[in-house]
Amino acid sequence: MTFRARHLLGIEQLQPDEIRTLLDLADSYVDLNRRTIKRTDALAGMTQINMFFEASTRTQSSFEIAGKRLGADVMNMAVSQSSVKKGETLIDTALTLNAMHPDLLVVRHQNSGAVALLAEKVNCAVLNAGDGRHEHPTQALLDALTIRRRKGRLQRLTVAICGDIAHSRVARSNLLLLGKMENRIRLIGPPTLMPAGVGEFGCEIYDDMKAGLEGADVVMMLRLQKERMDGGFIPSEREYFYRYGLDAEKLAHAKPDAIVMHPGPMNRGVEIDGTLADDINRSVIQEQVEMGVAVRMAAMDLLARNLKAERGRAAAGVMV
Numbered sequence: 001m002t003f004r005a006r007h008l009l010g011i012e013q014l015q016p017d018e019i020r021t022l023l024d025l026a027d028s029y030v031d032l033n034r035r036t037i038k039r040t041d042a043l044a045g046m047t048q049i050n051m052f053f054e055a056s057t058r059t060q061s062s063f064e065i066a067g068k069r070l071g072a073d074v075m076n077m078a079v080s081q082s083s084v085k086k087g088e089t090l091i092d093t094a095l096t097l098n099a100m101h102p103d104l105l106v107v108r109h110q111n112s113g114a115v116a117l118l119a120e121k122v123n124c125a126v127l128n129a130g131d132g133r134h135e136h137p138t139q140a141l142l143d144a145l146t147i148r149r150r151k152g153r154l155q156r157l158t159v160a161i162c163g164d165i166a167h168s169r170v171a172r173s174n175l176l177l178l179g180k181m182e183n184r185i186r187l188i189g190p191p192t193l194m195p196a197g198v199g200e201f202g203c204e205i206y207d208d209m210k211a212g213l214e215g216a217d218v219v220m221m222l223r224l225q226k227e228r229m230d231g232g233f234i235p236s237e238r239e240y241f242y243r244y245g246l247d248a249e250k251l252a253h254a255k256p257d258a259i260v261m262h263p264g265p266m267n268r269g270v271e272i273d274g275t276l277a278d279d280i281n282r283s284v285i286q287e288q289v290e291m292g293v294a295v296r297m298a299a300m301d302l303l304a305r306n307l308k309a310e311r312g313r314a315a316a317g318v319m320v
């Protein structure tokens with residue numbers, strides 16, 4: 001088992017062997033999650049707090065289910081009803097919760113870098129559930145697990161990431177992970193939705209869907225992140241769908257067995273055709289959600305092991 005990390009802040013800090021360790025463990029949690037009795041005691045007696053400063057359906061619920069299946073006591077902080085609304089800063093909120101001795105803190109925040117800052121102030125393991133447009137590591141890991149199970153490998157694949165790359169933490173974490181595993185990555189989208197400096201990412205860049213999808217093994221669609229846009233990035237949603245929305249006709253340019261992915265939430269008729277999203281022969285969108293629970297169980301299990309070992313060494317008086 002190789003997993004050295006103390007926190008899960010981003011894919012950037014993980015080595016390929018750590019990614020493999022996590023995915024292997026997640027595979028065993030997929031099996032467990034398909035049984036009637038899903039409980040283990042990997043986190044028994046430990047406390048997990050979820051702090052979501054941004055809206056979430058899949059990520060928050062799957063972190064909660066993951067913690068409960070591992071036997072942790074899980075608390076969801078209701079941010080909209082908390083003292084954050086009275087002006088308390090993120091760090092003060094975190095220090096308050098830290099005083100209650102949580103073991104795992106799961107944080108989503110609208111500012112890039114906020115979760116890493118918080119991790120410096122607390123003495124538990126911190127998991128980044130998405131920080132601004134920076135990283136969303138568990139999303140990239142669940143995408144990787146879905147790809148590995150469907151394609152039988154996680155190397156030498158041609159992966160097309162399409163749409164609003166500029167505002168997407170999902171795209172960033174996936175780029176980092178798929179790059180570390182030696183895949184060929186294509187970014188497809190209008191030039192207005194490409195991040196600055198994209199030429200240095202080592203990917204192929206396309207603004208035409210059909211050309212970019214040619215021969216792709218995996219097609220990953222992204223939502224238009226309107227909440228992060230401060231101007232007119234696209235002419236209209238109708239025009240956007242016509243040029244960049246994934247439908248059967250554009251998908252025909254990818255490999256015949258190419259899989260279609262989307263992290264959710266999906267805007268049908270904007271970035272993806274609704275019928276294609278529901279086509280169980282092509283779309284693995286529901287499978288991504290299933291893998292999400294298993295990957296979050298694996299991540300929390302591995303971090304909890306490291307935390308227990310670290311505390312054990314500290315109690316024995318060993319210098320760390």
Ligand code: NCD
Nearest residue numbers: 058059130136223263264265
């Ligand atoms: C993504 C996110 O929040 O970054 N959603 C998710 O976690 N599955 C993508 C998005 O909001 O479009």
